[in-house]
Amino acid sequence: MKCRELAEFLNDYVSGELPEENRVHFEYHISKCKNCHEYMVQYEVVIKAGRIACDEMSDEMPAMPEELIKAVLASRTKP
């Protein structure tokens, strides 16, 4: 398996969907290739980072624009 193929299989590997036969080759390659290993580490960090960033935005987002607040409240009382 070349680095190029490994990069293609990354998605299936991290979600546990890579078939056994490919997985053996994948894991062999990654145990030998530091660069691919680093790439995989970063790929997984990115997934987690996205989740954390969007999860914790509750207290970090600016309030809704005033006119939208008014519109929402007005539409509630409309028949």
Place this chain on the structure above:
Amino acid sequence: MASATPVDDEALLVAQLRAGEESAFEQVVRSYGGRLLAVARRIVGSEEDARDVVQDAFMNAFRSLDRFEGNAKLSTWLHRIVVNAALMKLRTRKRKPEQSIETLLPSFLDDGHHEERFKSWEEPVDKIMERAENRELVRKQIDALPEGYRTVLVLRDIEGLDTEETANVLGLSVNATKIRLHRARQALRTLLAPHFRSGVA
């Protein structure tokens, strides 16, 4: 812009909503609106559509308050309603032509090796994401992804939809959805790498 007013007593707020107290509705919109608007924006992309989505969602929520179960969190319940409203919006929308993401994908030499040497990110993800400026940066870079990729990444990795659901909403095949998710993550990695390399954004 002022940031959202925190809710101290959710149970009380819910009781006031059910009693139809006007001030409670206003408090809900003020407290949760900013976050919900950001959620909608991240899924549908445009500010105008996001505002529509939030307005629809609040109307829906207020009409179905009796279906809100006391043991759930109000914010979680509202979040789900907004996501559903946003998905509805996506379903009814014409698909835009796919934008290119090629320049953000890794490139390879003729012998199949990566062209780039990946420098390690010095800190573990939890440490990196402890800093508010990094959280902000990640959100910004997600929003900067080409639309067709951003949507898949947000629905799969952030909102937790499975591949089939995501494919369905976006009118894509399961395989195309998987490929897009993979490319979106790779592109996001490329966008974040220069900031995370040194450990400081």
